Amino acid sequence: MSKHPKLETLRILHYPDPRLRERAAEIRAIDGFLQELAHRMDELMKEAGGVGLAATQVGLGIRFIVMNPTPEPDKVQTYINPVILSREGKVMEEEGCLSLPGLFAKVRRAERVRVRAQLPNGETVEMEADGLAARAWQHEIDHLDGGLFVDRVGPAARIIIRNQLKAFEEDFRQASSHVGTAESDAPPAPASEKTRTRKART
Numbered sequence: 001m002s003k004h005p006k007l008e009t010l011r012i013l014h015y016p017d018p019r020l021r022e023r024a025a026e027i028r029a030i031d032g033f034l035q036e037l038a039h040r041m042d043e044l045m046k047e048a049g050g051v052g053l054a055a056t057q058v059g060l061g062i063r064f065i066v067m068n069p070t071p072e073p074d075k076v077q078t079y080i081n082p083v084i085l086s087r088e089g090k091v092m093e094e095e096g097c098l099s100l101p102g103l104f105a106k107v108r109r110a111e112r113v114r115v116r117a118q119l120p121n122g123e124t125v126e127m128e129a130d131g132l133a134a135r136a137w138q139h140e141i142d143h144l145d146g147g148l149f150v151d152r153v154g155p156a157a158r159i160i161i162r163n164q165l166k167a168f169e170e171d172f173r174q175a176s177s178h179v180g181t182a183e184s185d186a187p188p189a190p191a192s193e194k195t196r197t198r199k200a201r202t
């Protein structure tokens with residue numbers, strides 16, 4: 001990135017913000033900014049009660065994710081240029097997204113994935129992930145490619161969530177018509193959702 005944004009101004013974008021649909025670029029140079037960005041994204045993720053957050057969700061088009069699929073709050077993991085090398089098995093589970101707060105739907109995902117990424121210290125790691133971690137990897141990499149989990153729900157679930165998607169679209173239209181930026185005007189997630197932290201809200 002040629003210019004670094006002010007970290008305190010970053011907010012989680014909500015569907016249907018068009019920035020969520022952009023494909024993120026590879027990170028060529030690992031610098032101190034990424035460490036600060038990881039800290040800020042972890043903060044936003046925790047505030048929203050999520051297990052993962054992609055840079056595209058805060059309006060930055062770079063291949064960068066943070067996730068914490070563990071129950072321990074200080075176990076946040078930061079990955080640069082993450083890729084899925086292989087997938088195994090299929091599992092259908094309910095999933096949510098911090099860019100669509102309060103909306104949950106069942107999505108079919110690979111049960112296990114083998115992944116590769118760089119760490120903020122420049123080291124390249126390869127590992128296996130399953131369970132919530134496997135789901136988070138797949139969900140976050142979709143974000144980096146401009147995808148959202150609602151793109152992957154089946155036709156029956158699509159009918160069920162249709163009205164919720166329309167409500168997000170209406171909120172976004174209204175927020176966009178105000179002075180200022182849409183994401184800062186977007187309402188926070190309802191309090192009841194914040195307790196559902198162990199779901200794959202990423």
Ligand SMILES: [Zn+2]
Binds near residue numbers: 099139143201202
């Ligand atoms: Zn998400």
